[in-house]
Amino acid sequence: MGKLAIETRGLKKSFGKTHAVAGVDLAVSAGGVYGVLGPNGAGKTTTIRMLATLLRPDAGEAQVLGYDVVRDARSVRTRVSLTGQFASVDEDLTGVENLLLLARLLGYSRPRGRRRAADLLDAFGLANAADRQVKKYSGGMRRRIDIAASLVVPSELIFLDEPTTGLDPRSRNQVWEIVRGLVAEGTTVLLTTQYLDEADQLADRIAVIDHGKVIAEGSSGQLKASFGAGSLHVRLRAPEQRAEAERVLAGVLEVQVEPSTDPVALSARISDPERVARALAELSRGGIDVTEFALGQPSLDEVFLALTGHPSEETPKEDAA
Amino acid sequence: MNATSAEQASPPVTEDALRGVLLAGERPPRPGPVSTSLTFGWRALLKIKHVPEQLVDVTMFPIMFTLMFAYLFGGALAGSTQEYLQFLLPGILVQANVMITMNTGITLNTDIQKGVFDRFRSLPVWRPSPLVGALLGDLVRYSIGSAIVIMLGLVLGFRPEGGAVGVVLSVALLLVFSFCLSWLWTMLSLILRTPNSVAGVSMMVMFPLTFVSNIFVDPKTMPGWLQAVIEVNPITHLATVVRGLMHGSVPAGEIGWVLVSSVLLVAVFGPITMVLYRNKK
Ligand SMILES: Nc1ncnc2c1ncn2[C@@H]1O[C@H](COP(=O)(O)OP(=O)(O)O)[C@@H](O)[C@H]1O
Ligand SMILES: [Mg+2]
Numbered sequence: 298m299g300k301l302a303i304e305t306r307g308l309k310k311s312f313g314k315t316h317a318v319a320g321v322d323l324a325v326s327a328g329g330v331y332g333v334l335g336p337n338g339a340g341k342t343t344t345i346r347m348l349a350t351l352l353r354p355d356a357g358e359a360q361v362l363g364y365d366v367v368r369d370a371r372s373v374r375t376r377v378s379l380t381g382q383f384a385s386v387d388e389d390l391t392g393v394e395n396l397l398l399l400a401r402l403l404g405y406s407r408p409r410g411r412r413r414a415a416d417l418l419d420a421f422g423l424a425n426a427a428d429r430q431v432k433k434y435s436g437g438m439r440r441r442i443d444i445a446a447s448l449v450v451p452s453e454l455i456f457l458d459e460p461t462t463g464l465d466p467r468s469r470n471q472v473w474e475i476v477r478g479l480v481a482e483g484t485t486v487l488l489t490t491q492y493l494d495e496a497d498q499l500a501d502r503i504a505v506i507d508h509g510k511v512i513a514e515g516s517s518g519q520l521k522a523s524f525g526a527g528s529l530h531v532r533l534r535a536p537e538q539r540a541e542a543e544r545v546l547a548g549v550l551e552v553q554v555e556p557s558t559d560p561v562a563l564s565a566r567i568s569d570p571e572r573v574a575r576a577l578a579e580l581s582r583g584g585i586d587v588t589e590f591a592l593g594q595p596s597l598d599e600v601f602l603a604l605t606g607h608p609s610e611e612t613p614k615e616d617a618a
Numbered sequence: 619m620n621a622t623s624a625e626q627a628s629p630p631v632t633e634d635a636l637r638g639v640l641l642a643g644e645r646p647p648r649p650g651p652v653s654t655s656l657t658f659g660w661r662a663l664l665k666i667k668h669v670p671e672q673l674v675d676v677t678m679f680p681i682m683f684t685l686m687f688a689y690l691f692g693g694a695l696a697g698s699t700q701e702y703l704q705f706l707l708p709g710i711l712v713q714a715n716v717m718i719t720m721n722t723g724i725t726l727n728t729d730i731q732k733g734v735f736d737r738f739r740s741l742p743v744w745r746p747s748p749l750v751g752a753l754l755g756d757l758v759r760y761s762i763g764s765a766i767v768i769m770l771g772l773v774l775g776f777r778p779e780g781g782a783v784g785v786v787l788s789v790a791l792l793l794v795f796s797f798c799l800s801w802l803w804t805m806l807s808l809i810l811r812t813p814n815s816v817a818g819v820s821m822m823v824m825f826p827l828t829f830v831s832n833i834f835v836d837p838k839t840m841p842g843w844l845q846a847v848i849e850v851n852p853i854t855h856l857a858t859v860v861r862g863l864m865h866g867s868v869p870a871g872e873i874g875w876v877l878v879s880s881v882l883l884v885a886v887f888g889p890i891t892m893v894l895y896r897n898k899k
Contacts (some may be wrong), residue, residue, distance in 0.1 A: 298765075349740045353897060381735035389668045401657040402743050404646030413643075420632075420639035422839065426891040430668060446737065451643040478636040 300363075302454050302485040303348060307357035309509075310343050317343040319364045319509035320357065324488060325502070327453075330480055332500030333489040334601075340509040341489035342382055345456050349379040362453055375433045378447040382458040385443045388432035392423055392442050395431060401450045415615075421475075437468025444475055446529040455479060457488045461495060473499060488520060493601065507605045521594040529573055534586035536560040542585050545604070550575040561588075644839060649764050651744035658738075658751020663758060675721055676763035680714040684770050689832065695835060707771040708788065708861040709833035711764060715796045716828055718763050722756050723803030727813045730898070739898075746892055753800050760796050764789045780866035788863040791876060793858055798880035801887035808894035833857050852879040882889040 303325035310318040318340040325331040333341050348361055350370040358365065364372040379385070386395040393414050400410030418427045421441045426434060431442060440460060447455055457476070461469040476499055479486055490496050496503045499518045505513040507519070513520055521527070523557040529550070533542055539556060544563055546554045550572050554565040567573060573592060580587055649657075668671060672842050687706055692699035726749070729735055731790050738748045768776075768785060803820060810816045830844070831853040837845050855875040862869040 304655050346736070351736055371742060374740060376738075379737060379740045381736045383734050385733060387665075387734050388732070390661070394664055398657065398661055399741075401652055401660075402649070402741055406646075409646075411757045416639050416642060420635040448640065448643065450645050474633070475636060478633050479640070482635075482637060482640045484640075524853055562634050590833075607872065
């Protein structure tokens, strides 16, 4: 176990009657990507804003890189950088002006700042758009300049609030590559996302949050394992045999079997993998044709459903925060 | 459109390029408050360059008011347009500047709504510098507005007896006062939720402040209670000073009054603004 980059205890923040963050405990070790996964309105942005010293917690404590976010806010601010969920650069200015602005604020001289801005734009594939106003950038370019703006000076810890929400798959992959590159250089990244596969792909550890509370925490594998050994997915040749197959599987596996939206598919969470072979044998003995079967760890989707009792929202709504 | 073509033309982010740029990063010594405020002032100027439409209020408004008051009321109030202009122009200059300060709050509110302020607030810089910088940028707007009013006045027949020195001194004092008054609007912009409500409330403050003063007419003919109100309005003292300096007298006592009220405005609204800014949700 390395030292902790972030540690919070009972962190709380309310807006009027909304308990945006209702007691969050996190322990994020230095290095790697920590994913905070939750649907819209779960409290991800509010948590990040408290950790980045933008919001004062109502209750609880948070240490970032060993410094208290309230008492030592200044020390925290010199060591972290934030890429907010919404406009995190000035849309009226050009790409190069935005980076030069930040470079100057962070102490670069004008000529060195210019060079730094040009290098960053080059590295992020934005050299051609350097002199264009950011409001004319495409979504993927926007996100890259947002992240580049966080890298003007090196930071030990970077907060990325929903860096890929609304991006096309290609731009999303580019952001993932950037995040992996950051981690390879030793930066700790705390990233929020509404996408289960994103957390699964990028994060070493994941906290699932819902209604302002951490409802599960662990590596992707641990989260899946804590939820059962996995699930069995079966496809049949004939849809009319599905009811019979469901009965047979339920009998052998002793769990609930869920028909899927596909009329020939079934899946079941299993507690004991050894029963799977018996179940399949039982199906063939009953004359039920199985065209395909797969034994897999549950998807994070299933984990989320099981943890929260409601499916995660795959299509994010725009929210006000 | 052209965004897409640029995206296709630009090379993808490569691991090597990224590593290079990360390793090349340095942490220069932290700049002081003056430097960061000036940098934010530079940002305000860039915004004027990219969005020149925002200068409409500092150009159209002073021209409209000068023409309207000089020709509509000049004859009735002072016997002739020419004569009234000598009295009115310094007043219009004050009114134009005070009106232009309102825009500060509206711009700031829009800015904060957008989210880029989150980044500014998360930087290790002197905390008031984004606000001070915005106000420094506004000084350019006040100067443009003042130049327009004075030039138009000169064309129409305004003849300042105090000469260039008097005019420059009075504009300098106006800039100081406007900078200080702006903290009232920064405070409002942090309290109110939308740019529209900031504009509405600002108007409600602004109209009594500028009209219940000696900007347009000498208050001698007004009822006593109204004269008392006008007497405590800082705008009255400012107008008296600007009028005096432009016509060649140096009303030292009144200048003191203006400087004291400027300091008071910052002393009261500055700290309130900063507390609101620090605790902004
Ligand atoms: N500034 C604010 N004022 C009032 N309510 C807010 C504010 N910020 C967030 N909220 C509310 O707090 C809850 C959590 O929001 P947020 O942290 O933005 O969630 P997420 O980032 O996970 O989508 C939501 O119900 C949201 O409407
Ligand atoms: Mg959010």
